[in-house]
Ligand code: G3P
């Protein structure tokens with residue numbers, strides 16, 4: 001029997017929670033081991049505090065001798081810090097032999113860059129989230145598009161669910177976690193099986209039951225409500241913010257630690273909006289800096305419209321506390337220039353160059369690390385991971401030292417732990433039971449994020465062929481433990497058959513369950 005693959009990580013600092021899948025569950029499929037090299041560490045509470053160069057209190061972090069800031073309230077009551085899966089070291093080390101301007105002689109020095117080996121996530125999944133659950137409109141009901149009316153449908157479903165209570169129990173003991181890009185959509189284009197799959201899980205099935213599912217995407221760049229509304233339209237199924245996690249969603253926890261932040265990426269100023277919703281107090285975007293001094297970005301054509309929506313001020317008088325790359329950069333040249341300027345500066349003060357590039361460096365966080373993203377274009381496009389690696393290389397070439405950074409998103413443990421909270425909360429909304437079902441299925445198209453993360457977390461993993469993965473029988477490095485499927489419908493129906501029986505019907509048919517017609521024969525009728 002495989003052991004839990006996060007076994008090497010000391011989770012003693014985390015609140016105790018029932019894991020959804022017992023380590024020695026007889027039903028578990030084989031999980032692949034993933035090389036995690038974290039040392040056993042002190043718990044959060046046992047970290048010592050000390051002063052940084054500005055006299056602020058800092059804590060020694062879990063490894064790498066990094067220091068992390070104390071939250072403004074001392075010990076945070078609203079966040080938990082989850083050990084990082086990935087090393088804070090830049091990924092470019094292996095590529096950097098000939099690139100550095102002053103290579104090899106500098107040893108690693110103590111840096112206060114980031115949490116190093118811990119990613120804070122919100123303790124509660126319900127923090128200021130705006131619900132976007134939608135229900136059929138009067139018009140839809142009248143036109144018959146949302147039939148049958150809720151009341152009669154409820155009566156029918158409760159009757160069939162009474163008769164088939166053993167299947168109901170199993171349906172409430174499973175959950176699906178959907179990747180979005182490459183599984184349900186390509187950019188703004190629907191993958192047709194995605195719509196049908198969601199209809200079935202939303203009740204168009206033999207039991208008329210909502211089978212729990214959440215969405216866990218490395219996508220980003222918009223407030224959760226805006227993105228769920230957009231996806232609801234594309235997928236023609238209601239998607240609530242309460243069942244939705246973008247790559248930057250757990251990063252709201254960082255608002256407890258940093259006040260003045262540079263937020264990078266995304267269309268227009270949507271990421272400023274995201275950061276505002278997350279509670280960051282003082283938010284700066286690259287255009288604010290260009291509007292202050294256009295010569296910072298020599299290749300940028302800065303429009304009057306952009307100037308009008310910018311918020312310039314004298315950035316030579318402000319210390320930026322942290323850089324948060326929330327989404328894909330829309331202008332690599334400008335964003336990289338500004339980020340490198342700040343990383344090289346003295347404590348985030350624009351226009352300075354730190355004497356020591358490490359100890360005075362401000363932290364940088366990325367919301368996810370995917371190299372590629374499937375889009376409408378036939379060949380997947382470069383994503384935030386590619387941007388980050390370029391940045392790491394530039395930074396190393398210019399300073400001679402590695403960039404230490406933190407990367408959220410799949411396959412980070414922090415993201416999966418947060419997903420667990422969201423599943424439990426969504427179960428509560430759907431079925432009045434706040435718990436994580438035992439059989440969780442991750443449906444993804446990217447072996448290096450969806451699948452490896454799901455495997456490590458003890459979930460069943462399904463790899464689909466509609467996105468990044470275009471390989472053979474299974475991915476060689478990160479094989480999906482439940483299998484590889486043509487599309488999301490094939491994956492979900494296979495999982496449902498395993499949990500609910502081969503005879504499970506993927507269609508609600510009121511004629512079959514109408515009690516007026518079938519009465520005491522309902523049980524045998526619905527099982528046909
Ligand atoms: O890699 C970028 C992002 O769009 C991927 O999203 O839904 O496949 O995790 P998703």
Ligand code: MG
Pocket residue numbers: 179180181182183444445446467
């Ligand atoms: Mg994907």
